């Protein structure tokens with residue numbers, strides 16, 4: 201039991217490292233061990249969502265550029281985050297929401313965009329709270 205308690209702060213630290221990047225920029229690695237495939241994808245997802253939000257604000261047609269289905273397979277800094285039943289479930293909801301947004305008629309784009317951002321938040325609430333501050337900025 202004592203050993204287990206001693207390990208707890210270490211686990212917390214590992215989680216914190218992978219998920220604490222609130223202000224990541226695409227240009228330099230934020231993680232001393234290099235950025236994971238999933239972390240890089242997440243930044244592209246963020247930037248693409250920001251672009252789509254602007255398109256909706258301007259009343260332009262939505263175009264999606266990020267390869268969002270990669271969320272199912274990209275490797276995370278801490279692979280434990282992708283184990284268990286929750287990750288695939290949340291990832292699938294995000295993929296579905298992106299397809300719905302991509303295929304949405306113009307009049308429904310805003311509603312589908314909002315639903316998509318909610319799927320980011322749902323997964324992050326569970327597995328990776330650090331970036332939630334940033335993700336909130338995507339809300340229209």
Ligand code: HEC
Nearest residue numbers: 218221224236238239242246276277290291294320323331
């Ligand atoms: C299925 C779960 C899941 C979904 C859905 C999800 N994320 Fe993430 N996100 C993660 C995990 C896990 C990490 C940690 C990745 C790592 O460190 O390898 C992460 C990391 C991030 C990061 C930090 C990346 C960095 O610079 O290190 C940002 C920003 C982010 N996500 C934004 C988003 C946005 C925006 C969306 C929706 C468009 C989203 N996430 C949807 C699980 C998810």
